[in-house]
Amino acid sequence: MTTDFAATKRQFLLPEGVIYLDGNSLGPLPRGVAERLQTTVADEWGQMLIRGWNTAGWMDMPARVGNRIARLVGAEPGSVVMGDTLSIKVYQALASALELVPGRRVILSDTGNFPSDLYIADGLVRTLGDGHVLKTVAPEAVEDAIDGSVGVVMVTEVDYRTGRRHDMARLAAKAHAHGALLVWDLAHSAGAFPVHLARDGADFAVGCTYKYLNSGPGGPAFIYLAPRHQDAARPALSGWLGHEAPFAFDLDYRPGAGIERMRVGTPPILQLAALDAALDVWNGVDLDDLRARALALQDRFIAAVETACPMLTLATPRDHGQRGSQVSFRHAEGYAIMQALIAEGVIGDFRAPDILRFGITPLYIDEGDIDRAAAILARIMTTGSWDQPQFKARARVT
Amino acid sequence: MTTDFAATKRQFLLPEGVIYLDGNSLGPLPRGVAERLQTTVADEWGQMLIRGWNTAGWMDMPARVGNRIARLVGAEPGSVVMGDTLSIKVYQALASALELVPGRRVILSDTGNFPSDLYIADGLVRTLGDGHVLKTVAPEAVEDAIDGSVGVVMVTEVDYRTGRRHDMARLAAKAHAHGALLVWDLAHSAGAFPVHLARDGADFAVGCTYKYLNSGPGGPAFIYLAPRHQDAARPALSGWLGHEAPFAFDLDYRPGAGIERMRVGTPPILQLAALDAALDVWNGVDLDDLRARALALQDRFIAAVETACPMLTLATPRDHGQRGSQVSFRHAEGYAIMQALIAEGVIGDFRAPDILRFGITPLYIDEGDIDRAAAILARIMTTGSWDQPQFKARARVT
Known part of the structure; x- marks a missing residue:
């Protein structure tokens, strides 16, 4: 050790x-968080004002901090971006994943999943209509329930109540064998133990940072999109900072390059600065x-x-x-x-x-x-x- | 004066x-922002830890700060809640508004609207499918384009480029006369001049706080939902903190009381604290x-x-x-x-x-x-x- x-x-x-x-x-x-926030507020916001978006690198923070998270969850560089809350990122992942498996209308999850994930999925299938359904089974029954009707398997790796952990590599393999995609919620995984998104076949993953990554109350979420899906995935929450050229102010949406397309609105710079400082704890771990x-x-x-x-x-x-x-x-x-x-x-x-x-x-x-x-x-x-x-x-x- | x-x-x-x-x-x-953030970080997060959600009142901040914003935009108490970004709030408002006018499939907006609002609407109609469309006309043609096919009129009051201002009361009246609802984007209105959401007939409104409300880079957005719609509106982004009883962890979603249902995930407490301090500037204005x-x-x-x-x-x-x-x-x-x-x-x-x-x-x-x-x-x-x-x-x- x-x-x-x-x-x-x-x-x-x-x-x-x-x-x-x-x-x-x-x-x-x-320890480093309070000082970093003072710098961000007084020296960046206070002195640079609007120029902070470029000069202080605020605009690139979602991708830069995302790359720091990527290292902790076994993701490829350029495959993780920060923003919004975990619930929002679940919605984005589910909606984009479903669009990648045309004709499939079932989201499969389990009753041990965090309720917000189920609520978001329920809202999405209601919005999609057209026969889309959320199907939930007992946690131990997920693997057997994956069949050719399932479009997306949505599983939180660790049960928020019991701490029981799914075998995600196994679920990913089963999902892929049946033509389905896997959305992997890392809420209780990122920073808790080694995660191997790339190795274990994740398609999409989402997670929060205020638990084991110590970013503070309401810290931003992250989303992972496997490089093999990045060109094809269309973001459902298509906000301007996920546009190919946000500052061209085109009237038509064109998704941005790679993981950038999963950005939505203006990033929460104060919370991102707190997270960035908090991630220094991981140096040498x-x-x-x-x-x-x-x-x-x-x-x-x-x-x-x-x-x-x-x-x-x-x-x-x-x-x-x-x-x-x-x-x-x-x-x-x-x-x-x-x-x-x-x-x-x-x-x-x-x-x-x-x-x-x-x-x-x-x-x-x-x-x-x-x-x-x-x-x-x-x-x-x-x-x-x-x-x-x-x-x-x-x-x-x- | x-x-x-x-x-x-x-x-x-x-x-x-x-x-x-x-x-x-x-x-x-x-001036008060840096000190407030130090208190939130060192005394609340640092000392109270998880207890801050109750003891420091973090959990109620979205509604409490929302009420401070309500006063600035002519909204009823209990009709504004904070969270997410403006783009996300546009999505919520549009999706909920459309559900309140069953059978209507047209979102009407104008080419002077901020592109992100158009991108979000475009993404929503794509997700909804089933004949939903986003129709855009020139800003001066919006009023005439409101007819019985329109479900939701989505207009940003002030053009982000020219500063031209719509007559929102007039658009609301026309929309209502044709059975449509109005989603009013206050990005360049809130804190810029008097807004009278209640008086002028707004159904939904959304806005950001980092412009004229000085909340700092990436400050949270807000959403207004007219009291007459609060019981009927179903949130499209149905996250756990919009649930009637978030900490019951029920598997089924039931929308929370009133404006609380428009909450989604964990609120960004550091950004909310900055905003709350920034709003003190308005005392006496x-x-x-x-x-x-x-x-x-x-x-x-x-x-x-x-x-x-x-x-x-x-x-x-x-x-x-x-x-x-x-x-x-x-x-x-x-x-x-x-x-x-x-x-x-x-x-x-x-x-x-x-x-x-x-x-x-x-x-x-x-x-x-x-x-x-x-x-x-x-x-x-x-x-x-x-x-x-x-x-x-x-x-x-x-």
């Missing part, structure tokens, strides 16, 4: 007394090291919790190959238990109806954190201290 | 030696005062330029009622002339093929700026100093 994880941990500003196991929802603040250490930390947490808290049921697969970077347990009173944990400085989150989620990333989590978090959880469960009105009252949780 | 425009000017950080006449493209930096003073400054600029530079042709209507907040002149060498102006500290911009644009807003532009800018332009035109290779070489312009 060549990666120095003590050094990566020092690159985050973590609050005193907090063990942060919710980077799968919102990554913590990397070997993703295989990250994966090996994440699994070791997860196993350590699972063992400690299962020993001390038999009332919690592991929801995450034990098989390393079927696991993402989070560990989830089930308990009917999961909501209150999580509130009690948060009150003691162990921040995970809750997902209805009964899931306690703990994101475990070696970038800023070490053995000491794992042991302390497990000990606090054990104390809460054995004393029953979660069973208090202030923990059971439901506020909106994110 | 009750508004103190010397005070509003002091609220902007303008570079020394620059006269900034490009706020119609990117507004300058208001009377929009009728703003309009009166903007017209006076425009007239002063037009008079000075027409006197000294007969080779420039006014592209903006002389009639106050047909004018937005920018003044444009035509010249075949407009690009080089603008570069020469910028080199002398007068920042406007150029729009192909021959338009020099000057955004004139009293928030930070006064008579001294107007006189100096006109004098510098006069010198450049009379000496012909624009006719140099470094000004004629085309770089990408924004």
Whole structure:
């Protein structure tokens, strides 16, 4: 192992007394971000004004930052571009993918997918009409459900509740064998473990950056389009910055070169600057090291919790190959238990109806954190201290 | 006039030696923004981490900031929400509007509309298929082209090149008389002059915030949905934060209450914080005062330029009622002339093929700026100093 994880941990500003196991929802603040934002605001926006689009390189940021993400997800240079939100990028990917398989009218997904992906797909088939449907099956039934009627398989690699992981290479191969395309949602994958989009046959992929890539609340999403599809794919959300010549202001749309066509409107430069600074954390990180250490930390947490808290049921697969970077347990009173944990400085989150989620990333989590978090959880469960009105009252949780 | 425009000017950080006449493209930096971003990053994201969504009120920001915008555009409370880019919001508005007029398949727009709106509409009709078309006519022909075949009239109030302004109340009345709906793009209206969405019968409206609302590069867009349509409108881009209960994680989409349904994905909190701080500039600003003073400054600029530079042709209507907040002149060498102006500290911009644009807003532009800018332009035109290779070489312009 060549990666120095003590050094990566020092690159985050973590609050005193907090063990942060919710980077799968919102990554913590990397040190360089605040300073970079000050530069972007005061020196670029403030001094360059409109000239910043060229002089400060704002206009090229979606592609430049996209190339930094590409390296983390095994994508070819020039195949990833930043912008919008994950939901918007799902819409773009689905609509473009469907157009590449004329005559196919079925989007296949699974009931473990993040609801927003299903909502977006549902909205798209409604807009398309003409017999298009969204078909959902159980996660373990996706592979068998791929047949010649399916146009696009849309799967989130890691289940946001259980942390169960799909075998994406296998799904891609099956999809391609039946003439379908694969849209791969990397929300809980990018920055969580090595991803090999090019090697594993992805057609489209989408992901967010505010989880394991630590870009901050509302950081921009990304979209991957395999080079073999770039010339043929027509963007459904055809905005001016995806045009071949945005500043010609032609009345007719002509898609831009390569991945640029998946851009839509004006990019969010402040959020992109925060992301760009946050990506510096990855310099010197070997993703295989990250994966090996994440699994070791997860196993350590699972063992400690299962020993001390038999009332919690592991929801995450034990098989390393079927696991993402989070560990989830089930308990009917999961909501209150999580509130009690948060009150003691162990921040995970809750997902209805009964899931306690703990994101475990070696970038800023070490053995000491794992042991302390497990000990606090054990104390809460054995004393029953979660069973208090202030923990059971439901506020909106994110 | 009750508004103190010397005070509003002091609220902007303008570079020394620059006269900034490009706020119609990117507004300058208001004083409070940098500090607000530091708070959002260090105290909220850094310390609250995931809890910021509730504790710092991030989750409600799209609606809360939307209500601040609503006041500036004459909209009812609870009718405006922030998010995404203007292009995305155009797509949402068009798709939802079309669904409210079943059987109508024509989107009517004009050739003076911003190309991105046309591209988005073109993409939408392609996705909808089934005979949907985008029909464009000359700007002055829009009103006459509204007939019973038209489902949605999509018009940008102020022409991005000439500054010519549509009579939106009149177009709304005509559209409604023929059973059509109106989508009103406020890109060059919001913050530029008083807008009366509710009074003037808008059905949908969309706008951006990085121009006259000074939210910074890539600031979020907004969408308005008239209260009378809120229960019936179905969002086409149906993301999880537009769901009735996002954190129930239901598999089926149910649109959220009122304007909330037009939300899509995770809101860009850093950009929203910048916008929220930038909106403080508007405290104490009377929009009728703003309009009166903007017209006076425009007239002063037009008079000075027409006197000294007969080779420039006014592209903006002389009639106050047909004018937005920018003044444009035509010249075949407009690009080089603008570069020469910028080199002398007068920042406007150029729009192909021959338009020099000057955004004139009293928030930070006064008579001294107007006189100096006109004098510098006069010198450049009379000496012909624009006719140099470094000004004629085309770089990408924004």
